[in-house]
Amino acid sequence: MSDLAKRFIQNPLLKPADLEPSNSQLVIVSLLNPGVFVFKNKIWLLVRVAENVKPKEGYISIPKLNANKEIEIKEVSINDPELIIEDVRVVNYQGEDYLTTVSHLRLLCSDNGIDFTEDENYPALFGNGELENFGIEDCRVTQIKETYYLTYTAVSNCGVGVGLRTTKDWRNFEELGMIFPPHNKDCAIFEGKIEGKYYALHRPSSAVIGGSYIWLAESDDGLQWGNHKCLIKTRNNLWDSARVGAGASPIKTKAGWLAIYHGADEHHKYGLGAFLLDLENPSLVLGRTIDSIMQPLEKYEKYGFFGEVVFTNGHIVNGDKLTIYYGAADEVICAADFSISEILNKINKIHSYLA
């Protein structure tokens, strides 16, 4: 096991107490998994903010957005025989699954990539409509020319899928609906067309047959997708044995498209790995790291709302330096630097190993 991350000494960069809740009735439970982009010469984070009301003792509160985009709370006694607490994130009540928090996306910017503040000119993004009434989460941001593509997890009682919005100015957004139906998340569109086509990594999950694997899709317009192919599976007895999912948009290198991904094992411990795709034909996997390149090591990664998690869906590339921003223990936002060439050196290029 090797850890290639040079963590910022300022970590955690952001914690729940640093932001105001979206309204005074609510508390921020977690800050998670930011999308990252450059806009107006600043580094921006699109932070997932998970909120709930402070629960009464002996009760669990189940939040949901109503048609007016307000959070409505259902309070359920923890002794209710129809309540099943699956983990801190998901409960089942009367046969239906619910999240314990509702997430929205908050914009913060920085000159130095370390100190992030909100700007009142750029308001937060909230779930909208019946496919987002449990919130929106874990947004990847891909810039193609002047347009930013936001692919995020849209959660509702209909299921968990991938929603798409686009913007040029981060004030006006076009809502383009759900592009990948349930159960799907962890979608990252490639930055730029390849041979005339858009490509995206995504992560469907199966209840029976198959698993939670990373797939590739292609599109002529970025809105409608087809020709799905399975690229990266879980690996028995390794750190990514239970599920894998793409991070931010893959990085174009001379060796190929370098994708950072997360993997988890049976104990829900989340680490990061990398794989490499052919530049002209991204359905061809050229290599993959065997070990993770980053694991939960620091206290803020091991303990929190959901411990033993490092999870990224946003980064900045500067020459050989890759700065990833990541959610730690599903509670705080951190950052770490990597050397791209060092990651490429760790990628096992024996293609047959991946078959």
Added chain:
Amino acid sequence: MSDLAKRFIQNPLLKPADLEPSNSQLVIVSLLNPGVFVFKNKIWLLVRVAENVKPKEGYISIPKLNANKEIEIKEVSINDPELIIEDVRVVNYQGEDYLTTVSHLRLLCSDNGIDFTEDENYPALFGNGELENFGIEDCRVTQIKETYYLTYTAVSNCGVGVGLRTTKDWRNFEELGMIFPPHNKDCAIFEGKIEGKYYALHRPSSAVIGGSYIWLAESDDGLQWGNHKCLIKTRNNLWDSARVGAGASPIKTKAGWLAIYHGADEHHKYGLGAFLLDLENPSLVLGRTIDSIMQPLEKYEKYGFFGEVVFTNGHIVNGDKLTIYYGAADEVICAADFSISEILNKINKIHSYLA
């Protein structure tokens, strides 16, 4: 509970012994769920044929297509501690799910819609490539002008998704890849564009949050799909409480698009129901039957490879007469006539009921 079906007295029309296996090493376990279409003035069935080798006593055989499209068999002792028999259809071995049979699709034609025979000029369709190595199943056939669109369940160790092939002559096929990624099946493309767009019903499934519901997708070209919307959910304490999925392409009526669908309850008992979509805006559900319109009643529907099942994905419309072809007990092929106006009369038009 009402049953509107006038079953053919000749049922079952086809049973496993009526066809030859695809090769002499194999046995046909089941005939299932035919796609139906008209071609050269005949009625054709695209029957799903599920095959395996005859298992040795004390062993279970796990079939899989290899790169040469031949079925390879893994024999596992039924006492092997790494074998979990989930039901007659699915086993788990060494942590991976497998099907107990591999399916292909066989073409049979008829002048009278009752007596079906094979024609050696029209060979069977088999799974092809790594996304179909556990076979292809339950094909819906949609005709748009001279092109037939085949949407079928593609099964592999990558997961269960929807594959697309097209043909004009039923001898040459264009393989267009997977159009809906896992976990997805029961896809039916509408016959004809609506306001310039193709539409399809499909059935994603979720492991957590959501369920097995019927969704609508739209497309400019029939190959790439987006703007997914959830249309029809399961209903607690009714016959369709556990899962629902579309049948064949919806029928255009003056009242709207009439869709026949299957539903199952917690005991895996499968019946048929119907819902109605707005003609111009098929994302608008106008109504739905409360009771099923057909349930397993006959011996050939109640007992078989997987009993208590009536399942349709193919029909012929002739004026008010709807002849559905269906799989009974996952073993034999049957048919029944319905009156379209009688089904429409059973549809509950109270829209708020569906919200």
